[in-house]
Amino acid sequence: MAPMxxxxxxxxxxxxxxxxxxxxxxxxxxxxxxxxxAMYSNYSVIGHTHxxxxxxxxxxxxxxxxxxxxxxxxIRLERLYDLAxxxxxxxxxxxxxYTQFDEDEVDRFVGRVGPFLxxxxxxxxxxxxxxxxDGDYPYLTLSEFTRSYGKAFRKTERAEAILExxxxxxxxxxxxxxxxxxxxxxxxxxxxxxxxxxxxxVDAPERTYGEMHYRELGARxxxxxxxxxxxxxxxELLLEIDPDVFVWRHGxxxxxxxxxxxxxxxxxxxxxxxxxxxxGRFYVGGSPDQGPIVNTFQTEMxxxxxxPDEFGxxxxxxxxxxxxxxxxxxxxxxxxxxxxxx
Numbered sequence: 174m175a176p177m178x179x180x181x182x183x184x185x186x187x188x189x190x191x192x193x194x195x196x197x198x199x200x201x202x203x204x205x206x207x208x209x210x211a212m213y214s215n216y217s218v219i220g221h222t223h224x225x226x227x228x229x230x231x232x233x234x235x236x237x238x239x240x241x242x243x244x245x246x247x248i249r250l251e252r253l254y255d256l257a258x259x260x261x262x263x264x265x266x267x268x269x270x271y272t273q274f275d276e277d278e279v280d281r282f283v284g285r286v287g288p289f290l291x292x293x294x295x296x297x298x299x300x301x302x303x304x305x306x307d308g309d310y311p312y313l314t315l316s317e318f319t320r321s322y323g324k325a326f327r328k329t330e331r332a333e334a335i336l337e338x339x340x341x342x343x344x345x346x347x348x349x350x351x352x353x354x355x356x357x358x359x360x361x362x363x364x365x366x367x368x369x370x371x372x373x374x375v376d377a378p379e380r381t382y383g384e385m386h387y388r389e390l391g392a393r394x395x396x397x398x399x400x401x402x403x404x405x406x407x408x409e410l411l412l413e414i415d416p417d418v419f420v421w422r423h424g425x426x427x428x429x430x431x432x433x434x435x436x437x438x439x440x441x442x443x444x445x446x447x448x449x450x451x452x453g454r455f456y457v458g459g460s461p462d463q464g465p466i467v468n469t470f471q472t473e474m475x476x477x478x479x480x481p482d483e484f485g486x487x488x489x490x491x492x493x494x495x496x497x498x499x500x501x502x503x504x505x506x507x508x509x510x511x512x513x514x515x
Contacts, residue, residue, distance in 0.1 A: 175310035186259035198464025220425030230509035357417035358395035383461030424457035
């Protein structure tokens with residue numbers, strides 16, 4: 174796996190350290206959560222538990238996961254060495270860019286402890302991104318990650334099975350999309366200290382996984398003509414954008430807060446003029462740290478939020494009636510248990 178290159182394990186890894194929830198979600202699909210010994214941050218797992226609660230086989234308490242970040246978002250280096258994981262599922266260039274790691278420290282850690290096995294592909298990498306050890310390297314898709322970790326853990330059949338289910342759901346939704354002219358405009362973002370932070374998604378590199386469900390469901394990016402990446406907006410600009418649908422980025426982590434914000438906007442002179450507020454199409458959004466399980470749930474969630482006439486209304490987290498679900502939750506449980514694999 175780039176940038177580390179070829180990594181050989183003489184036996185399946187027994188321990189690993191993760192960054193955010195993406196690799197943890199893959200590990201959940203492979204029934205390898207017991208191998209997780211720590212994370213850089215457990216934040217995204219908090220949101221993912223809304224989906225895991227619908228499954229019998231995936232149980233994880235974020236509060237019990239040891240976090241390795243410091244208050245200023247460096248990494249607790251001595252503790253990472255003490256843990257001595259069989260592999261570290263963090264792109265070393267992420268550590269070089271955002272923490273006290275430098276290239277010498279990466280080389281030292283690999284030599285003394287073990288390999289890094291990850292590639293920063295959630296979204297477009299930051300300007301000035303380091304390129305240890307051999308220069309520029311490609312983004313990887315969700316499928317490529319899942320297969321790589323499946324191979325490392327000797328769980329290739331589970332990896333292929335969860336990818337097959339994920340592919341079936343995504344294809345089912347894509348095949349039923351309305352014509353582009355009938356699709357709503359969508360703004361993805363959140364509100365902090367009176368300022369809207371809006372994220373474009375149509376301009377993300379094609380192979381990145383963080384916003385893939387918006388792209389695959391043909392969402393019309395309401396913000397793209399006003400900037401690229403993250404756009405900060407006051408209410409006047411949001412009124413100018415006036416999306417048909419607003420999806421609260423990371424809304425999984427505070428669904429009650431999203432509902433309270435909608436109520437406040439409904440009572441606000443300007444906010445109540447937004448089309449998405451007037452129609453009530455102001456939704457909890459998913460997590461960009463989506464592995465194959467979370468992406469499958471989030472594809473269903475977004476399909477219902479954007480196209481209720483085709484896929485049914487979105488009733489809220491965990492409340493989709495069985496006969497309106499786009500996939501069988503039991504099938505995920507079977508895959509995690511290793512049942513019904515080819």
